[in-house]
Amino acid sequence: MQMKCKDIKYRLSALVDGRVAPGEAAEIEGHLRVCPDCGAEWREMRQVADLLGLLPDAAPEPFFATRLMARLRQEPSAGRHPRMRKILVPLYMVSALAVGFFIGSLSGSLFNGTQAASPEDAVAQSFYLESFEDFPEASMSEAYFTLASDMTGGEGENP
Amino acid sequence: MDESGLIGCFRNGDPEAFREIVDIQYPQVYRLCYRFLGNREDAEEICQDVFIRLHRTGSSYRQEGKLFTFLYKVAVRLCLNRIRDRKRRNWTSLEDAGPIAGSLVSDSPDNLLEQKEKELAVRKAVDQLPEAQRTALILRRYQELSYSEIAEVMDCSEASVESMLFRARQTLRKKLKSLLV
Numbered sequence: 154m155q156m157k158c159k160d161i162k163y164r165l166s167a168l169v170d171g172r173v174a175p176g177e178a179a180e181i182e183g184h185l186r187v188c189p190d191c192g193a194e195w196r197e198m199r200q201v202a203d204l205l206g207l208l209p210d211a212a213p214e215p216f217f218a219t220r221l222m223a224r225l226r227q228e229p230s231a232g233r234h235p236r237m238r239k240i241l242v243p244l245y246m247v248s249a250l251a252v253g254f255f256i257g258s259l260s261g262s263l264f265n266g267t268q269a270a271s272p273e274d275a276v277a278q279s280f281y282l283e284s285f286e287d288f289p290e291a292s293m294s295e296a297y298f299t300l301a302s303d304m305t306g307g308e309g310e311n312p
Numbered sequence: 313m314d315e316s317g318l319i320g321c322f323r324n325g326d327p328e329a330f331r332e333i334v335d336i337q338y339p340q341v342y343r344l345c346y347r348f349l350g351n352r353e354d355a356e357e358i359c360q361d362v363f364i365r366l367h368r369t370g371s372s373y374r375q376e377g378k379l380f381t382f383l384y385k386v387a388v389r390l391c392l393n394r395i396r397d398r399k400r401r402n403w404t405s406l407e408d409a410g411p412i413a414g415s416l417v418s419d420s421p422d423n424l425l426e427q428k429e430k431e432l433a434v435r436k437a438v439d440q441l442p443e444a445q446r447t448a449l450i451l452r453r454y455q456e457l458s459y460s461e462i463a464e465v466m467d468c469s470e471a472s473v474e475s476m477l478f479r480a481r482q483t484l485r486k487k488l489k490s491l492l493v
Contacts, residue, residue, distance in 0.1 A: 163478055166474070166482075167477075197489075197492050201481055201492070204488055205484075207430055208435060211352060213359075217360075
């Protein structure tokens with residue numbers, strides 16, 4: 154069965170790479186001689202291959218292994234897996250913060266001396282207040298407290 | 313010592329074997345990196361990263377097949393990451409001021425300029441290819457890998473390699489039309 158132009162054109166890339174069996178190559182070359190369209194595409198394909206040869210090659214610098222070994226010695230972390238580092242570093246930070254909070258709260262309760270009678274008192278103590286009712290005069294806090302006391306029927310000391 | 317012997321010694325922690333592997337393999341890995349990145353400094357850095365990855369694997373290195381396919385796989389991945397990173401940062405390369413491939417001292421300045429312009433146009437066209445097509449083309453055209461080796465590096469079939477190379481060349485043919493006679 155004869156190959157169509159579409160099939161021929163698809164095989165031109167493989168022909169550039171020498172990846173076409175001799176029988177098929179002969180058939181393609183025969184077609185290229187009589188088909189101007191495929192022939193033109195083949196010429197362009199070869200020119201593209203030549204153009205790709207324009208890109209310069211770069212000879213590697215000597216003593217690469219020496220530089221690599223030096224880097225491995227200088228950066229002990231270079232020998233570890235970066236993905237693990239991405240997980241471990243935040244984990245260490247979170248752990249350090251948690252330990253810090255724990256020690257802080259422990260020492261706070263140790264040095265505070267007095268135990269709060271209720272959770273509300275504990276919150277008030279944490280803000281260094283005798284109670285929530287000590288507000289500066291004419292402050293927003295005082296106004297809010299008065300309003301809240303009126304709504305709940307409580308007794309606000311401040312007018 | 314052959315490759316499998318060297319790998320065996322490397323897996324047993326022999327630093328000399330690692331160094332010998334580096335000495336044998338780095339020129340091709342460096343060239344591959346340079347083809348992707350077009351810049352000597354980046355090529356050197358990524359090439360070092362490739363061998364650091366190999367060093368890390370140490371005794372757990374279990375790659376079947378040739379060592380270079382492992383190294384090329386890592387190199388391709390790292391190069392593409394670097395290129396993506398450059399795009400994110402709008403990085404523009406100062407082209408290496410090296411000699412034009414195939415140029416002669418006797419070439420006139422006009423010829424050299426024309427050659428340089430062609431080279432830049434070709435580099436731009438290659439850089440604009442989709443990643444997989446560019447990878448297949450570089451591995452085939454510059455590293456001269458067979459289709460089966462490319463398939464191994466890229467984890468795909470030989471038919472896919474053929475298709476990628478066909479599409480890459482078609483795209484280049486269209487993009488470089490003005491340079492074709």
